[in-house]
Amino acid sequence: MDFKPLHKLYFNAKIGAFSRVTAREDYDSQITLTDIEADIVIDHFGIENIHVGGVKEDKAKSQKMFLLYPSLKPIYLNLNFPKPDKPELRLYLAATRGFRPVAGQIWFIYRNNENNLVIGALNENIWNNIDQQDNDDNYYQNTIEKTIIAKEKLQVSAEGKIATATLGSRLIYVRNPLLAVMRFQLSDYKCEINPNHKTFTAETTKMPYVEAHHFIPIKFQGIIKEPLDNLHNIVSLCPNCHRGIHHAVIDHKLDLIEKIYKKRQEIHSYHFDYIAELYNCIKIPNL
Ligand SMILES: [Zn+2]
Numbered sequence: 264m265d266f267k268p269l270h271k272l273y274f275n276a277k278i279g280a281f282s283r284v285t286a287r288e289d290y291d292s293q294i295t296l297t298d299i300e301a302d303i304v305i306d307h308f309g310i311e312n313i314h315v316g317g318v319k320e321d322k323a324k325s326q327k328m329f330l331l332y333p334s335l336k337p338i339y340l341n342l343n344f345p346k347p348d349k350p351e352l353r354l355y356l357a358a359t360r361g362f363r364p365v366a367g368q369i370w371f372i373y374r375n376n377e378n379n380l381v382i383g384a385l386n387e388n389i390w391n392n393i394d395q396q397d398n399d400d401n402y403y404q405n406t407i408e409k410t411i412i413a414k415e416k417l418q419v420s421a422e423g424k425i426a427t428a429t430l431g432s433r434l435i436y437v438r439n440p441l442l443a444v445m446r447f448q449l450s451d452y453k454c455e456i457n458p459n460h461k462t463f464t465a466e467t468t469k470m471p472y473v474e475a476h477h478f479i480p481i482k483f484q485g486i487i488k489e490p491l492d493n494l495h496n497i498v499s500l501c502p503n504c505h506r507g508i509h510h511a512v513i514d515h516k517l518d519l520i521e522k523i524y525k526k527r528q529e530i531h532s533y534h535f536d537y538i539a540e541l542y543n544c545i546k547i548p549n550l
């Protein structure tokens with residue numbers, strides 16, 4: 264499968280592909296590159312530089328350099344078209360050379376922004392959870408809490424705006440707490456997945472405890488032109504649903520985002536499948 268926007272952003276990749284290592288590939292210690300995987304590799308090395316025939320016939324030409332994820336240290340793997348009459352591009356796996364994924368793992372290959380070819384493998388549960396953490400969430404929820412306590416007047420445009428700031432050493436997209444409080448008031452401090460979801464009264468605000476979540480996560484602002492920090496994109500969630508939308512198994516996550524999607528006509532310019540991909544809800548087929 265080809266890299267989705269989520270993967271490109273996470274890996275700093277221009278183009279990439281991933282698939283599950285099959286039992287056969289594991290047994291044979293080799294992967295046959297198909298479709299986009301082959302395209303990326305051929306495009307990178309140049310078809311004339313890929314050896315046709317057995318590895319032993321031309322060891323130098325068969326050996327290719329890849330950067331290994333996550334260290335990005337160079338490794339050398341054999342790559343060839345073993346049969347002159349068949350366009351089957353084959354990559355040989357070898358623990359001694361640093362790359363030996365096993366059956367069931369997700370292996371991936373991508374060209375990064377520096378035009379290097381990076382290869383790696385992760386367990387499927389780790390792969391499915393890529394980039395689902397919101398690292399600045401505590402900070403964001405705290406600023407909302409302070410805004411509720413301060414009882415600030417909600418003079419803010421519902422359409423929001425795009426603004427950046429530095430948090431520590433990182434550049435982040437700003438999330439205005441006033442908009443979140445506006446959303447909490449509209450939802451009556453209830454969970455928008457289901458207003459009957461249980462929460463508790465927060466000591467600091469003496470209000471029902473809910474959390475604000477950006478339905479199209481704010482980290483995608485770089486690829487979306489309208490401001491993501493806008494009232495329509497902010498959802499009020501009970502803590503259980505909020506953790507779930509970040510960390511649950513794919514089916515549960517899909518259920519949560521579908522419920523929100525149905526409620527928010529304003530975001531329907533984005534296809535549901537596109538949003539599901541942003542949440543890494545991607546079912547990888549067995550080949
Ligand atoms: Zn969130």
Ligand SMILES: [Zn+2]
Pocket residue numbers: 454455456457460500501502503504505
């Ligand atoms: Zn809930």
